[in-house]
Amino acid sequence: MSGDGGADSGRRASRPSGGRARGAGSRGAASGSRRDRSVSPARVVAFDVLEAVRTSDSYANLLLPARIERAGLEGSDAGLATELTYGTLRRLGTWDAVIADAAGRPTDRIDPPVLDLLRLGTHQLLATRVPTHAAVNETVALAHRVAPAAAGFVNAVLRQVSRTDAEEWMRRLAESARDDTERLATTTSHPAWIVRALRSALAHEGRADELGALLDADNASPVVNLVALPGLGDAAVDELGAPDVYSPVGFTAEHPLALVAAHEGRIRVQDEGSQLAALALSRARPVEPGERWLDLCAGPGGKTALLAAEALAGGAALAANELVPARAELVRRAIAAVPLDVHVRVGDGTDLDPAELGAPGGFDRILLDAPCTGLGALRRRPEARWRKQPADVAELTAVQARLADAAFAALAPGGILAYVTCSPHTAETHGTIAAALKRWGEAAEPLDTAAAVRQVANRPLDLGGDGRTVQLWPHRHGTDAMFIALVRKRPEAEPAAAAR
Template sequence: MAYDVLRAVETRDAYANLLLPATLRERGVAGRDAALATELTYGTLRRQGTYDAILNSCVDRSIRSVDPEVLPVLRLGAHQLLSTKIPPHAAVSATIDLARKVIGHHRSRFANAVLRKVSARDLDAWLAIVAPARSADALGHLAVVHSHPRWIVGALAEALGEDLSGELAETERLLAAHNERPLVTLVAKPGRASVADLVEEGAQAGRLSPYAAYLTEGDPGLLRPIQQGRAAVQDEASQLVALALTRVPLTGPDARWLDMCAGPGGKAGLLGGLAGQRDARLLAAEVQPARAGLVARAVHRSVRDAARAVVADSTRPAWRDGAFDRVLVDAPCTGLGALRRRPESRWRRTPTTAAGLAPLQHDLLNRALDAARSGGVVGYVTCSPHLAETRDIVEAVLAERTDAELIEAAPYLDEVADVAAGPFAQFWPHRHGTDAMFLALVRKH
């Protein structure tokens, strides 16, 4: 199962957090076997960079020459040998049994020889060999030790405000947090479920968001409130950035809200309930029809049916300017803020990814400000701390306009300490136990 998921991640751009639970259910795997499949899959994806550096020392040629269907076998074996308590002989034996099934007898002999070399040292001994010395190359050292592309280590260090020529101590804490297993966080949709309902299902009340609960084990899809659409899976930082937008005081009407990039519907589900409780209406727009369908399900039966999902391109809006009191633009981004939950994202993104998204992010924020009325408020959100798609975008847009001003975000996030990044809010996994969500709040003149 782990091999099949890893291959799908590699060849079909699948996301393990979506594919693995579905595969477990399809194949009727539960209990300890499901836990092992989960550990093998996520552990291998998180530590892939480290394992590849080690494997590169154990093959006669470069690891780039290894057949793509063989690499997941080697990585799975390396994970068992270096990062689990599975006895080495059992790890090699089980992996070679898998190799015979999925890559054939001949290539399984190659895999066996490589894994025997890997088993000759423990992880610390291998890192002493394959990782650059920290004193000479801190970025390269952290990239190998904590299994991140070098460019991401640099981008995160800059976002944290650390000197790239220094020790990068906080950056290391962040990278380590990315490789820890995150809790599954749930949201009780306002007016339809409560945290107490989720606690009755075996969850624990959340620490930060008043609508959050943690599921420490099990499949959230089996919980009744989830099945009934009254609750959903959503990180606490995602909940709080949406809540912050609703907390900014307005002068005048507060009846029309817009979620410009609503798919797959997590924030829309929360905003829809809050809008209904406040006699407001939410329009949730999503450009992709399939994702708009997810949004429609997320807001279905919201309080007073206050939310409506539509297929719409927010860069070419069908609504008139100045029509909305509150606007959320949860912009498409690199997703570097969710590397705990989607570890494969770190291997898919490149330094040019953020640059390619910047024009869209810039356009969406401009369109959001156009959509807001005078006196209204816009929330610009990304699931990324990368300065090129957070602060730089907001500052560039505001420098071009005379009808908007930045307002401090931290006062609307009382539940969280140490979230202010200047006037912005920036969540961090190692500080807050959440995804690294970014929020800027902008008032329209």
């Protein structure tokens, strides 16, 4: 590594999340140091998670809690580690543009571990109340542990960043953009293709002017939302915390994780939009005892657990399918608190025999929470925006089409399918369901999904579209951007004749 931060070593063109470092002096923060310099444990944890996200495709929301616990962080230290990790990942594209300007070189000419340090320091300087001297000195101290030869370079770049405030940096970046899409991409830290996709999704509802609000919402820290599995809790939602705006079974609490731990699976972390998607299916019409339900792509099991509680209350049976064995095990753990015998099948959802899961005549209700780009949950999974590419959409829509056909084929006559994605991308939402309805022809009847969701909700929802589908939004509803479409198989249709 060169003495100024590796202008020529470890060089590689990459997505903003970078790649594995090549060269000496670039191991993790826990590997020791050449100098006895104190570094706050919160910053060590944040750097370690950033490095794991970059080098191992780890998910911050899964890794960070474990690292915080292992480091013994509590209170403000845990809060700082959380803010530094998620905040840096969310604003990574913007910080890279600032760093490139301050360093006088493109970020792909900076060694990846050094770039992670600069991102961490830049976030503290421009987006937190951390004093300038602490942000610079702590990051330089961490550099002495991670990449000693680059400590001087880190110090110089961060001091250059600190000479300009956040507002002026944003003005500079906006003025240097070639068009409005590039301006929004840089200043709100979204890849340009995602900016275009979100603009198109909003325009579908005549709300293109809300794009800025949506992009800002993606960069805001969401509250931890909880669900109390209906019929299984020992207290009403309003006794546990502040009830959700829309979900009748959701709430927020001052100490959410402690509450989850104390209730042995009966209270779970779950976004309000996910709750509404599951309840739209389970409460679309009264449950008749003996109904058979299926969660087709069940992992990791949050919606499965809510459906299991609803099935138990209504006298229905529930089965679940998951392709990945490790995720199937997560489903089993998720439903352990519900005293209902749920058959969890491990296998391809496009190759499913209803009889194998106890429904020889087909299922009365099926939830298809389809694999998608996840663009609707960028505020919770900040690294996802840097991992997905436009080419992923075509591959995913092909999978969604096959799964939708399999789900519709597995419906009993009169059964209801809920097609759900955690993405507002129109190709994955309106495009997928419109093409499926065309394939299914007269055997399929689109239902008034908006009416079903409004019937479930605590208060009126401001929904766009024609009512056949529902698109929830972070900036408008405070939920992830969940898409929901309910479709009924007409009673006269053959149980497995419609998929083709």
